Amino acid sequence: MLNIDSIENGYVIDHIPAGVGMKIYNHLSLNKLDCQVAIITNAKSKKNEVKDIIKINSLIDLDFDIIAFLAPNATVNVIKDSKRVEKRKLILPLEIKNVVKCANPHCICNNENIDHIFKLTDTNGTYRCIYCETIAL
Structure with missing residues (x-):
């Protein structure tokens, strides 16, 4: 069984097209973080057949422009004290x-x-x- 801890403070980047999660991971240099980062690939989706999800267990500075360019329909959930406090729709950068x-x-x-x-x-x-x-x- 797949078990990924819940996020206390951080982000869940959802609705990433399947196969794009690793591109976002690399462009945001998430490998350099000292917090937990989970990449879920080919997760089942109600809207699409499959999607990627990235969970970051830290409130870091994210480059939302990179995420919007690589995954325009992605959403970014901001998590504080284990609760979603904001759901961001992304806007394409100019x-x-x-x-x-x-x-x-x-x-x-x-x-x-x-x-x-x-x-x-x-x-x-x-x-x-x-x-x-x-x-x-």
């Missing part, structure tokens, strides 16, 4: 920096030591490189 690399091998950001920056260009969640307009994959 800009992301160094989360993905530009797919255009001729783009300046791939040939110079500069940041990979993408801007949100429409309401469908399309991000384009600010240097060459290539769509973020």
Whole structure:
């Protein structure tokens, strides 16, 4: 049987598309924390067939923009004293920096030591490189 302790103070990132949980874990550098972090992959879901869930047993500074970019429909539950005190719906950030690399091998950001920056260009969640307009994959 799977047994994961409840969260006293921290976060539960829910409704992550299956397979995206590890990307979020890596981009947020959760491996560097000294608190408990649980990643549940392929959990059964009522909305989708399966989902990923991340539980963090500490109220750390989270980069909600990274979570929103990688999992736009995810929710972040804030837990205090073992009770959910807030359920955050995420909003797509207007800009992301160094989360993905530009797919255009001729783009300046791939040939110079500069940041990979993408801007949100429409309401469908399309991000384009600010240097060459290539769509973020």
